[in-house]
Amino acid sequence: MTATQTFGRNANLRLIGMTSLMALSAALVPTGVQAQDIPEEEMVELGDLGGDRSIATEVNSDGSVVFGYAQNEAGAARMVLWQNGVANDITLPGIVYSEAVLDISGISRGLMSRDGSTVVIRATVDLPEGGIYLYRNGTASRIDQPSAPGELVIEAVTALDRDGSTLVGFSFVDGDQHAVRWTEEGAQDIGVLGGTTSSALAVSGDGSIVVGISDVDGGSREAFRWSGGTMQSLGALTGQTTGGANLISDDGSVIAGYARVLDGSGGDIRRTFVWQDGTMSDIGDLGGSNVTATAISADGSTIIGQSDHSNPDVYNSSQAFYWRDGVMREIGYLPTDDPNGAYTVAKAVSGDGGVIVGSARGETSGSSVAFRWTDDGGIVALGTLGGKNSRATDVSEDGTTIVGVSDNAEGQSRAFIWRSVMQDFTNLLASFSGLAEEGELAIEEQQQFTEIAAAPGCDPAGRRFCLGVEGYGWTSAGTAPVGRREAIGARLFAGVGLTEGLSIGGGYAWADPSIKDDRTHESGAHAWSVSLDYKAATSGPFARLWYAHARESLSLVRGEGFADVQPMNGTAALGSDSFGLRAGYGFALPGGMNLRPWAAFERRNSERDAFLEAGGDFPAHFAAIEAKRTVARAGIDMELPVGQNLLRLGFSLETDLTDDPIMIAGTSDIPGMESFTLTSSLHRKDLRARFGAGYDVPLGPLTIGIGASANSPVYGSSWQIGGAVRVSASF
Numbered sequence: 001m002t003a004t005q006t007f008g009r010n011a012n013l014r015l016i017g018m019t020s021l022m023a024l025s026a027a028l029v030p031t032g033v034q035a036q037d038i039p040e041e042e043m044v045e046l047g048d049l050g051g052d053r054s055i056a057t058e059v060n061s062d063g064s065v066v067f068g069y070a071q072n073e074a075g076a077a078r079m080v081l082w083q084n085g086v087a088n089d090i091t092l093p094g095i096v097y098s099e100a101v102l103d104i105s106g107i108s109r110g111l112m113s114r115d116g117s118t119v120v121i122r123a124t125v126d127l128p129e130g131g132i133y134l135y136r137n138g139t140a141s142r143i144d145q146p147s148a149p150g151e152l153v154i155e156a157v158t159a160l161d162r163d164g165s166t167l168v169g170f171s172f173v174d175g176d177q178h179a180v181r182w183t184e185e186g187a188q189d190i191g192v193l194g195g196t197t198s199s200a201l202a203v204s205g206d207g208s209i210v211v212g213i214s215d216v217d218g219g220s221r222e223a224f225r226w227s228g229g230t231m232q233s234l235g236a237l238t239g240q241t242t243g244g245a246n247l248i249s250d251d252g253s254v255i256a257g258y259a260r261v262l263d264g265s266g267g268d269i270r271r272t273f274v275w276q277d278g279t280m281s282d283i284g285d286l287g288g289s290n291v292t293a294t295a296i297s298a299d300g301s302t303i304i305g306q307s308d309h310s311n312p313d314v315y316n317s318s319q320a321f322y323w324r325d326g327v328m329r330e331i332g333y334l335p336t337d338d339p340n341g342a343y344t345v346a347k348a349v350s351g352d353g354g355v356i357v358g359s360a361r362g363e364t365s366g367s368s369v370a371f372r373w374t375d376d377g378g379i380v381a382l383g384t385l386g387g388k389n390s391r392a393t394d395v396s397e398d399g400t401t402i403v404g405v406s407d408n409a410e411g412q413s414r415a416f417i418w419r420s421v422m423q424d425f426t427n428l429l430a431s432f433s434g435l436a437e438e439g440e441l442a443i444e445e446q447q448q449f450t451e452i453a454a455a456p457g458c459d460p461a462g463r464r465f466c467l468g469v470e471g472y473g474w475t476s477a478g479t480a481p482v483g484r485r486e487a488i489g490a491r492l493f494a495g496v497g498l499t500e501g502l503s504i505g506g507g508y509a510w511a512d513p514s515i516k517d518d519r520t521h522e523s524g525a526h527a528w529s530v531s532l533d534y535k536a537a538t539s540g541p542f543a544r545l546w547y548a549h550a551r552e553s554l555s556l557v558r559g560e561g562f563a564d565v566q567p568m569n570g571t572a573a574l575g576s577d578s579f580g581l582r583a584g585y586g587f588a589l590p591g592g593m594n595l596r597p598w599a600a601f602e603r604r605n606s607e608r609d610a611f612l613e614a615g616g617d618f619p620a621h622f623a624a625i626e627a628k629r630t631v632a633r634a635g636i637d638m639e640l641p642v643g644q645n646l647l648r649l650g651f652s653l654e655t656d657l658t659d660d661p662i663m664i665a666g667t668s669d670i671p672g673m674e675s676f677t678l679t680s681s682l683h684r685k686d687l688r689a690r691f692g693a694g695y696d697v698p699l700g701p702l703t704i705g706i707g708a709s710a711n712s713p714v715y716g717s718s719w720q721i722g723g724a725v726r727v728s729a730s731f
Helices: 425-430 435-454
Strands: 025-027 043-045 050-059 065-072 077-083 086-089 119-122 132-136 139-142 156-160 167-173 176-183 186-191 198-203 209-215 221-227 230-233 240-248 254-262 268-276 279-282 287-296 302-309 318-324 327-330 344-349 355-361 368-374 378-383 386-395 401-408 413-419 465-476 485-499 502-515 520-535 540-558 568-588 594-608 620-622 625-642 645-659 663-668 675-679 688-699 702-711 720-730
Touching (some): 043 401, 050 077, 065 086, 065 413, 077 119, 077 413, 119 156, 186 198, 198 240, 221 268, 240 268, 287 318, 287 344, 302 344, 318 355, 355 401, 368 413, 378 386, 435 485, 435 502, 435 568, 435 594, 435 663, 540 594, 568 620
Parallel strands (some): 050 386, 050 413, 156 198, 176 198, 268 287, 368 386
Antiparallel strands (some): 025 139, 043 413, 050 065, 065 077, 077 086, 119 132, 132 139, 167 176, 198 209, 209 221, 240 254, 268 279, 302 318, 318 327, 344 355, 355 368, 355 386, 368 378, 386 401, 401 413, 465 485, 485 502, 502 520, 520 540, 645 688, 663 675, 688 702
């Protein structure tokens, strides 16, 4: 994670400055170049737009999205997102960037959110009308234009939260610079500690905690922390004349920043503080005076930066450090034959502090080379693209992906990517196993959900209307892994009597389903149904027509549970339709008992949408899948009066008349899996039994009921046990 940058013009105020901005919206269509594969533990050129220079400045948390700049064939600097091996030009129409954005020390660059979904684009200088834009999903929207006269807007951006939904920076309030927090609801002035001026410099991962610098009473400046509408001073180091907070952990519990401290001889020195558990403390040094922090790990355990030192073998006056557990340590050096000695510059740190990247003096005199530091391996050179120099600018939160810039053999400077994940090829191929089976289980569970949504709810009987609510759940008994499913949910249902014996009904159901030990996670399951019912009063024919539709979202993780395989994430919608007919004949027996044999036919159609995986080196594209089944059932229901109450019993058998095999097809960049078709090996039981029991207690217009069920397995050997509680009313 790298330190924040600021977007805004210089103004007379010296914290950070910016003139007021106009407003505009722009839609962008990214243009790209051909995709490429990224090998492990090797520096690879990211790709370009046809020019000589490019630079990667940021990488998202899992290494799947890289942000930077590249020259096109005409030599113009362009803003670029690299994703899935493709360089996408996302430059705003009409913008012309200075070549300074291609330098390692370039300023006024864009900022990318840590999840890679959002880029802040600053166009204040480069477009005639200026502006600050948010780029998401191919569209750049201007955010610094007031919707009404006098409305506060953000006028400079210094940092984004994890998903880019919250920005921080500053604006001007009655001519004074104030720290600002921006969300889609607008800009919020978060105030000052005292005096007139403040600026926000960093924000927590969820956007709820903001830190920065503010005037205090008496004319000096101090670091602040803002949360829940309240700004507080973090305090001051001994002898401090000014200070500010510019680094924060993901959860906001650890804050780091800078302070100018009197040195005892009439001057001052720059120090770095850490604030945690309500206490500010100096993090120390490497034997010198000045210390600057450049980044903090997401978990807050590690701070990196530069410190003055007393090492005669080091070329620069400052040396890279990492601070952890209250102790500052040198990162170390690479071997060099440079007569001036070695140096190391730390630029970014992984989320857990275990990987640090930057640049160091190379083996040959005058060279600089990108490095990767770990606890176990120490500092290791990453090499170059064939030229003399390279520099790492950022590392992904998981520590697997490093980006930066390197010279190549032709003397061009090129954006590079380096990945440390070496995957087990056998396990990579094996990660596809079971996907068809898991897809079939998810489809079967949703088709069962449509059954619940379409089940009879309430009977208007001799009244006009009825309605009710039901809570239900089911789980698979036993320990067999195949076919084990469970869910809890609720259902609303209603009925309207049309004529004697004829009614229409409907229902809406929610569920929280899961499948044991698979890589598919379901969410947002809901279903609705409509029905037409005919029922004789006590004996005679009865029939039911119904239609039901269910929908849910699936999150799929391929590679989970396989050693040395990057997990790949995908999301897809799953939908199912069912319609059917049930008919039978009721017999009234002595003692008020009713016997109702019946038969039913049901058609079930399910479809899972196509999706593309993300999050790793070898994404796969999965085509949509369909499952169509026709099911026949026959059974007998019995009703036995128990005083004023009613005992219900049921038994049925079902079988598949038609059943399409579940097949998953797709493509990938994995050798041997460029295209694939996977067929489920699951076998559905030919004949399946169901048992049910219920007990209803009438209370005037209300009926309270409980129910239980036991279904023999569709797959495997685990019986499914269920239960329900319902309340209904007729009126």
